[in-house]
Each structure stands twice: as structure tokens, then as C-alpha cells.
Amino acid sequence: MPNGNTTSSLHGKFALVTGGARGLGLEIAQQLATLGAHVIIGARDTAKAEAVATELRNLGHAVSALKLDVTSDEDRQAAYAEIDRAHGRLDILINNAGILLDSPDGGTPATRQPSEALPNVVRDTFEANFFAPVFLTQTLLPLIRRSSAGRIVNVSSIRGSLAHLSDPCSPVYPIRALGYDTSKAALNAFTILIAAELRDTPIKINAVHPGWLRTSMGGERANMSAEDGAHAVVKYASLGEDGPTGGFFFLDERLPW
Template sequence: MANNPAAPLNRKIALVTGAARGLGVEIARQLAARGAHVIVGARDGVKAEAVASDLRSQGLMASALQLDVTSDDDRRAAYLAIDQSHGRLDILVNNAGVLLDSPDAGMPATWRPSQTPVNVVRHTFEANFFAPLFLTQGLLPLLKRSAAGRVVNVSSIRGSLTHLSDPSSPVYPGHALAYDTSKAALNAFTVLIAEELRGTPIKVNAIHPGWLRTTMGGSQADMSVEEGARTAVQYASLDEQGATGGLFFLDERLPW
């Protein structure tokens, strides 16, 4: 429970984006169950409050934050709200994202890479790359006030150039230009910001949650959201000996 002083994340302040549905809800729940005060960030403030209220009804610590991660105004407002309420941020989970190349992750891309529409690429990059990049930059002063700041970028094995170029890889047939390249860009940002912050108390990692049974993942996926949230929570909870600047699925380091 939230008030257990032995809880591994006791009273740490954690912001989870895209936390009104699917994987985001479960990441928020698992972090709160480990003792964190979770800020449920979502574009729909009413849905964010519903998730936070449900967590509080279970005796956990949670609050809601209306946050469209693609909005400059919302990102600035998030900084001000967290600064005023908590004065710091211990954990940032950049979970919000979109898949526009196909109806779900179990289906091949609607377009060949050479034919992917401009608006699909731009909208995907706004949500999957620019939003977590700019949100992390904007919240970094609050993370620097933490004794052990943690940033988890929810990426994908589909952002691995090694896997995209390997015909034997399970993700090779997808050929989803917008989604795959946006996650590859997020991986590159992860490396660069982690190296900048190496030697500080802040650790930054990208994670592959697995192929999950969500609206985005599709009904054929082989993992539940409960299973998928474990990697995000694991890297949000790293101790001072933990890794930084990597792409992980549970304990496995994945190739870039």
C-alpha cells in the first residue's frame, strides 16, 4: 500500500503519459502499488481523473493531469503543476504514442515505405518522438531535483535497426515507416540524453514492453498489459547501480 515505508518507490513522484488507457493505466497502477504518487497524464482530463480516482479508491496515491504531450502549452503547464504540487519529479515514463501505419501492430503497414503519406509520418513523429523529447527537456529541471531521477521511454523492438534489417526478425515484415522510424529516433534521443546525464543521479533508458493485447497491439498479441508494464516499472525503479542509455525488454538488452 501507498503508506508502507518499506515500499521500493515510497512517495516518489512519477508522471506517466498516455495513462488513461491500455499500457499506461497498468504502468500507473503498478508504480502506485509500489508506493509512488502517480500523476496520471492524459489528453482527456476526465479520463485521467477517472483512472486516478480508481487508484485512490484502492488506497494508492494518484492525481490527474490533463496533458496532450504534443501541445507546447500543455507541456509548460505540466511543469508548473508538478513544480507547484511536488517541487520535483522522480520518475518520467514517456508512454504516450500512436501507430498510424496500420489498424494495429498485428497487421502489415497499409503503405509501402516509399508511399507513406506525409501527414501519417508527421503526426507519428509529433506524438512518438517530438513530444517525449520536448517533454523530457522541459521537465529536466524537476528531475534534477530528485535524488535519483529515472526516465523511461516506451519504445519498441521495431525501432531497432538491427531487427528491421534482419529477415529472420519477427518485426521484419512490418515495414511501418512512420512508427518504426519514430521509435528509432526515440532510441537515438535516449542514448544522447543518457550520455549527457551520465555521472549524475538521473538514468534514462528505452524499453520494449512486448507485443501487447491493446487497441494498438491488436487481439493477436501474445502478452497482457500486466506483463508489458513490468519492463517499464523495472527501469523506473532502478537503483544507483542500474543501467542507463540502453534498450531493454525485462533483463535483456536489445540491439540498436
């Protein structure tokens, strides 16, 4: 992927970050705000979203809070109505909110083998990691179409790569987390399909692996900070006109599906 194809300023842009009140989402929100975007902090916990928004506003950034449980159709519809009322369009959507239920953290093999995975673990994981970003994107797409340069980033994982899942030499091979891994593989497939649909529009959509991050999900043994991971996401949220769409990336590296 060519370098240098990101915009240096996001002034005048409106960006929604789901799961934006903590961890990776918070770092993404901070970096987008620093680039000048008006950032909407989407979170299930309204008080946490408001606290984060207040903190960033005190630093001089344009930030607002939005109650958004991404698994709730009512919240998704309310998000559309509020963004439409307040801004009239959406320039950037970061589908960041997600869960890991298969194991205590991202560096630990799944508690149960795929043949023994609990149905509620698989279903709940897909609800948050796949169905929620799909249905939120569908709901907000009319607002994104009003943008002159809409950008959608699906926060995925290298554990959604079938190439890595099937490679005994890959560091993710021993994890075997049926719920998380397959939900991210499905999210990658959605990225491919909707990017193809939108290819003749100004909208660009990509799946991004932020790295193995030191967050509550990633665990303390991870080799990257949430701030580092946010750089990878923000890079694709701020793509210039010549940037890629329908890809799977980690920073400048194109990952195998």
C-alpha cells in the first residue's frame, strides 16, 4: 500500500467512534480530535461517555457523547436521529466496539476447544463483533453518503485471517477461539462485500488489525500500547482520495484474508 495518502487535518469532519469511552476506542477518539474532527463518543455507559467528552473538551477539542449500545436496534436508530439532527451527515465511522468471551485475554488460548464452545459465547460474540457493526453501518450509511469523503473502518484482528488461522507457524494458530476468530473473519467478509458495493462512490471502507494491544481485552503481555493501535486505525479513517478500499491492513502492511 502506498504511503503518504492520509489527510493531515480532519477539521470540519464528524466522526463516530463506537466503544469510545475506554481502551483503544478512547485513544482513537483522542487522535481523531487532535486532527481536528468533531468526535462523537459512542458508549453503552452514558456517564463514561460524558466524562470522556468533558475531558477532551477541556483540552480544546470538539467532542460530544452518545449513548450507544451497538447491539441495540433502538440505540442504533436513535444514533441516526441524533447525528442527523446535530450534524446532518457523518464523515467517519469507526466500528470499534467488540468483545472477547472465549478466553481471559487476547494472548491466552480459548478456555474451550471449538468442538466444545458454548452456544451463548459464540452467539453473544457474533452479536457484538459482527451483527452490530453490520447493522450500524447499514443504519448510518445514508448519513455517510452525504459526506464528500466518507470513511468506514472496521476494527478487525489478525485472528480473523483464514490464512493465519490455518498456518501452524502463525502466532494466532494455537488460540482457537471459535467465537472471536470467526466473528472477525465474518466482519472481514462484510468489509469486502460492502466495499465492492460502494466502489463507485467516494466512500472507502477497510478492515484494520490494530495490533496486539495492552488493553483489558488484549492483556498485559501484549506488545503494543492502545495509542500505537489507534495510529493504525486513524490512518485508514483519514485516507486521502487515492487511498485503498476493501482491504485488510495493519499500518502499511496488507494482511492476507
